[in-house]
Amino acid sequence: MPYVPKNAPSNERDPDKADMTAFEDKKVFVKTYGCQMNVYDSNRMMDSLATKGYSPTEAMEDADLVILNTCHIREKAAEKVYSELGRIRQVKEKRAKDGKGEMKIGIAGCVAQAEGQEIIRRAPVVDLVVGPQAYHKLPDLLDKANHGTRVVETDFPLEDKFAVLPDARKEVTRKRGVSSFLTVQEGCDKFCSFCVVPYTRGAEVSRPASQIIHEAEKLAAAGVREVTLLGQNVNAYHGESPDGGDWGLGELLFRLAEIDGLDRLRYTTSHPRDMDDTLMAAHRDLDILMPYLHLPVQAGSDKVLKAMNRQHTYDDYVRLIDRIRSARPDIALSGDFIVGFPGETDEDFEETMRIVREVTYASAYSFKYSPRPGTPAADSEDQIEEAIKSERLYRLQDLLAQQQKDFNASKVGTEMTVLLERKGREPGQLVGKSPWLQAVQVDAAEELIGEIVTVKVDNLGSNSLFGTMIDRP
Ligand code: SAH
Ligand code: SF4
Ligand code: F3S
Numbered sequence: 001m002p003y004v005p006k007n008a009p010s011n012e013r014d015p016d017k018a019d020m021t022a023f024e025d026k027k028v029f030v031k032t033y034g035c036q037m038n039v040y041d042s043n044r045m046m047d048s049l050a051t052k053g054y055s056p057t058e059a060m061e062d063a064d065l066v067i068l069n070t071c072h073i074r075e076k077a078a079e080k081v082y083s084e085l086g087r088i089r090q091v092k093e094k095r096a097k098d099g100k101g102e103m104k105i106g107i108a109g110c111v112a113q114a115e116g117q118e119i120i121r122r123a124p125v126v127d128l129v130v131g132p133q134a135y136h137k138l139p140d141l142l143d144k145a146n147h148g149t150r151v152v153e154t155d156f157p158l159e160d161k162f163a164v165l166p167d168a169r170k171e172v173t174r175k176r177g178v179s180s181f182l183t184v185q186e187g188c189d190k191f192c193s194f195c196v197v198p199y200t201r202g203a204e205v206s207r208p209a210s211q212i213i214h215e216a217e218k219l220a221a222a223g224v225r226e227v228t229l230l231g232q233n234v235n236a237y238h239g240e241s242p243d244g245g246d247w248g249l250g251e252l253l254f255r256l257a258e259i260d261g262l263d264r265l266r267y268t269t270s271h272p273r274d275m276d277d278t279l280m281a282a283h284r285d286l287d288i289l290m291p292y293l294h295l296p297v298q299a300g301s302d303k304v305l306k307a308m309n310r311q312h313t314y315d316d317y318v319r320l321i322d323r324i325r326s327a328r329p330d331i332a333l334s335g336d337f338i339v340g341f342p343g344e345t346d347e348d349f350e351e352t353m354r355i356v357r358e359v360t361y362a363s364a365y366s367f368k369y370s371p372r373p374g375t376p377a378a379d380s381e382d383q384i385e386e387a388i389k390s391e392r393l394y395r396l397q398d399l400l401a402q403q404q405k406d407f408n409a410s411k412v413g414t415e416m417t418v419l420l421e422r423k424g425r426e427p428g429q430l431v432g433k434s435p436w437l438q439a440v441q442v443d444a445a446e447e448l449i450g451e452i453v454t455v456k457v458d459n460l461g462s463n464s465l466f467g468t469m470i471d472r473p
Contacts, residue, residue, distance in 0.1 A: 025053060025055070026052070026053055026054045026055075026064040026065065027054065027055060027056070027057040027062050027063045027064050027065070028046065028049050028054040028055070028056055028057065028063060028064070028065040028066075028067065029056070029057050029058070029059070029060045029062070029063035029065070029066045029067070030042045030045065030046060030056065030066075030067045030068075030069060031066075031067070031068050031069065031084070032069045033068070033069065033070050033071040033077060033080060033081075033109065034069075034070065034071025034072075034073065034077060034109065034110065035071065035073075035232075035269075036181055036228070036230050036268065037132075037181075037183060037186070037201075037230055037231075037232065038069045038070075038071065038109055038110075039181060040181040040182070040183050040230055041069060041108070041109070041132060041135060041183075042067075042069045043181075044135060045067065045069070045108065045135055045138055048135065048136070048138050048139055049065070049138065049139065049142070051139060052139045052142065060088070060091050061091050061094070061095055061100075062100075063103060064101060064102070064103060064104065065103070065104045065105075065106065065142070066088055066091075066092075066103060066104070066105050066106070067105075067106040067107075067108055068081055068084060068085075068088075068105075068106070068107050068108065068109070069108045069109040070107060070108065070109035070110060070111035070112060071109060071110055071111070072109075072110035072111045072113070072114045072115075072196050072200055072372070073110070073195075073196060073197070073370075073372075074367060074370035074372075075370045075371075075372070076370070078111050078114075078115075081107065081111050081119075082122065082123065085105070085123050085125060085126065088105060088125070089125045091103070092105065092125065104127045104128065104142070104145055104146065105125055105126050105127050105128070106126070106127060106128035106129070106130060106142075106145070107119050107123075107126055107128070107129045107130070108129075108130050108131075108132070108135070109131075109132060110132065110196065110197075110200035110201070112129045112130055112131050112132075112154060113131035113132060113133075113154050113199075113200040113201075114196060114199065114200050114373075114374075115129075116129060116131070116152050116154040117129075117152050119152075120150055120152060126150070127145040127150055127151070128141060128142065128145040128150070128151045128152075129151065129152040129153070129154065130151075130153050130154070131153065131154035131155075131200075132186075132200070132201055133154075133155070133156050133202060134153040134154070134155065137153060141153055156202050177224070177421065177422075178223065178224060178225050178226065178419060178420075178421055178449065178450040179224065179225065179226040179227075179228070179264075179419065179421060179433070180219050180224045180226070180227055180228070181227075181228050181230050182212065182215055182216060182219065182227050182228070182229055182230065183207070183229075183230045183231065184206065184207055184212050184229045184230065184231055184234060184237050184239070184249075184252065184267075185204065185205065185206045185207070185230075185231030185232070185233065185234055185236060185237045185239075186201055186202075186204075186205055186231060186232060187201045187202045187203050187204045187205050187232060188201060188203075188204060188232040188233050188236075189203055189204045189233075189236075190233060190271060190273075190309070190311075191309060192298075192308050192309050192310060193307065193308055193309045193375060193376040193377040194308060194338065194341065194369060194372065194375055194377045194378075195372070195375060196372045196374070196375060197232050199374060199375075201232055204232075204233065204236055206231075206236075206237050206238050206239035207239055208239050208240040209239050209240060209241050209242055209247050209251075209252055209255065210240075210242045212229075212239070212252065212256070213242070213255060213256065213259070216256050216259055216262065217259055219262075220259050220260065220261035220262045221261065223450060224261075224262070225261070225262065225263045225264060225419055225450060225452065226262075226263065226264035226265070226266070226419055226433075227256070227262060227264070227265055227266070228265075228266040228267065228268060229249070229252075229253075229256075229265070229266070229267040229268075230267075230268065231267075231269070232269065233269070233270070233271050233274060234249060234267045234268060234269060234270055235248075235249045235267070235270040235271060235274040235275060235276075235279060236271065236274045237249040237252060239252070248276055248278055248279065249267065249274075249278075249279050249282075250276060250277075250278025250279035250280075250281060250282045251278055253265060253267070253279070253282040253286060253289055254278075254282060254285075254286065257286050257288050257289070262288065263288060263419070263452055264288055264290055264419060264435075264452075265286070265288050265289050265290065266289075266290050266292060266437075268294045269294055269296065269336075270293065270294065270295050271295075271296075272295055272296075272297065272310075272312050272316070272317050272320055273311055273312055275295075275320055275323075275324065280323060280324065280327045281327070283324065283327045283328040283331065284327040284328060290435045290436075290437070291328050291330045291331045291332060291435055291436060292331065292332045292334065292362075292435065292436050292437045293324065293331055293332070293333055293334065294333075294334040294335070294336075295320075295321075295324075295333060295334070295335060296335050296336035296337075297310075297317050297335050297336075297337070297355060297359075298310060298336060298337060298338050298341075299337065299338060299341060299344070299348070299351070299352050300314055300348075300350075300351030300352040300353070300354055300355035300356075301314070301344070301347070301348035301349075301351035301352065302314055302351075303343075303348060304341050304343070304344055304348050304351075307341065307342070307343060307377070308338075308341060308377070309376075314351065314355055317355070317359075318355070318358060318359065321333065321359050332362035332363070332407065332436040332437070333359060333360070333361050333362060334361060334362060334363045334364055334365075334437075335359075335361050335364045335365075336364070336365045336366070336367070337352060337356075337364060337365070337366040337367070337396060337400075338366075338367055338368075338369050339352065339366065339367070339368055339369065339389055339392040339393050339396055340368050340369040340384035340388060340389030340392060340393075341369045341377065341384070342369070342377050342380035342381075342382040342383050342384065343380065343382040343384075344369075344384055344392075349392050352396065353395065353396065353399060356396070356399055356400065356403070357399070360403050360406075360407075361400060361403050361404070361407075362403070362404060362407040362436060363400075363404050363407075363437070364400045364403075364404070366393060366396050366397055366400060367393075368386075368389040368390070368393050369384065369389065371383065405460075407436075408438060408460055408465060409460055411434070411436070411438070411457050411465060412457050412458070412459065412460055412465070413456075413457065414456070414457055415454055415455065415456050415457075415470065416434050416435060416440075416454070416455055416457065416467075417434075417435060417452050417453070417454055417455075418432040418433065418434055418440045418442060418452065418453055418454075418455045418467070419432050419433050419451075419452050420432040420442070420444060420448050420449050420450065420451055420452075420453060421433060421449065421450075422449060423446065423449075424441050424442075425441075428443055428444075428445075429441055429442065429443055429444070430442055430443075430444045430446070430448060430449060431464070432453075432455075434465065438464065438465055439463060439464035439465070440455060440457070440464060440465045440466075440467050441461070441464055441465070441466050441467070442455050442466075442467050442468065442469050443468070443469065444469050444472075448472060451472060451473050452473070453469050453471060453472045453473070454469070454470050454471035454472075455467035455468065455469055455470065456468050456470050
């Protein structure tokens with residue numbers, strides 16, 4: 001008996017239905033790289049493929065369609081695609097030999113957008129290349145690929161890229177767990193001199209607030225307790241308000257806070273230049289806006305910040321952090337850092353160390369500068385030697401790790417709310433998130449997944465906290 005997706009029409013109920021081919025039982029395997037936006041987009045692609053009868057599988061060898069949702073941010077990220085394709089080709093060949101049918105291979109995401117046709121040339125095994133602006137066309141593009149055409153779709157459409165989304169999603173409600181992403185803004189106009197995102201994701205576009213509210217209400221109705229608003233520059237959000245005006249992210253958060261059933265809001269990633277007063281007020285006044293902010297500074301030296309085109313100084317950033325902390329004193333800060341940007345001297349790098357010591361972060365991501373084709377910094381003559389980059393990264397990560405440990409240790413002995421998300425490593429254990437985005441392990445029954453419980457933190461693990469549940473709903 002073949003597996004029939006639950007919401008697919010069945011032969012028994014409608015034997016005369018002519019269009020059954022659209023609901024053939026097929027499997028799609030999606031592997032996601034890069035940022036949370038890609039995670040969200042992968043779900044969106046799976047939703048739209050469900051309308052073609054594809055259901056997700058976690059086993060690549062069972063898949064009729066494999067999609068790699070790729071990232072182009074650093075060289076290593078982009079290289080992963082080609083090495084993964086080698087492995088996929090073997091699975092595809094084995095599947096064909098075992099008589100399991102043909103496997104189609106698609107490349108989505110930012111490598112697809114950046115390299116387009118080049119992927120088809122370099123990797124003959126690829127059937128379909130689709131950029132982030134064209135996901136709404138995926139079912140049609142797949143039809144073409146299934147009929148033997150190799151398809152490349154990386155045009156930036158003229159129409160609003162979000163306008164077509166709700167149709168593609170229709171009423172498909174795949175289960176999303178207790179915490180969900182929701183894209184409110186896509187693209188970036190900031191053009192930091194090291195970054196590919198403005199080229200792969202296009203110009204900033206914000207979704208109308210009414211669309212976002214509707215999607216958040218649907219998520220809440222499906223049992224989602226925590227929503228993280230996503231955007232490449234999420235706090236640059238400027239969308240149409242329900243009454244035709246203009247809302248920033250702050251206004252949007254105040255409205256989303258009214259939705260029944262939503263208990264936690266977060267947003268990421270933000271840019272220091274777009275923290276406005278309403279957003280500060282949201283941090284001050286909204287309990288459900290979690291006290292955690294990812295606000296990348298990238299570097300400390302004013303010279304480097306200028307060359308990066310970040311459009312703010314060391315002092316601007318530190319003053320901003322002071323204002324945020326006076327609005328929400330318990331806020332945990334997170335950041336991104338780049339070491340070895342072209343022309344970065346030892347003194348410049350010390351400024352990065354200084355700003356980290358001055359601000360203190362609860363968590364952070366740090367990277368060696370990676371020259372990206374087509375970005376201005378890649379053409380600079382002052383590229384920094386690999387060994388120097390490595391040494392700086394080592395020192396910076398050491399400091400950031402210490403700060404993270406100190407922050408986690410400061411929570412031992414305290415009580416906090418934890419949203420229980422999934423089973424833990426040991427039987428009888430669940431893992432959840434603290435308001436500050438720390439992983440917390442607790443002994444608790446599985447039925448409590450999706451609940452917010454009060455936990456007393458007993459111990460510090462290497463990557464998480466251990467606690468005892470002291471109150472439950
Ligand atoms: N929109 C976000 C960043 C998105 S990219 C922001 O402006 O903060 C995520 C992170 O990758 C960046 O913050 C940066 O630290 C890092 N990154 C981007 N381009 C890079 C490059 N060419 N080399 C090394 N790190 C890079
Ligand atoms: Fe890239 Fe800068 Fe835009 Fe962030 S703000 S996505 S780092 S160009
Ligand atoms: Fe990577 Fe594209 Fe996200 S380059 S970080 S997947 S926007």
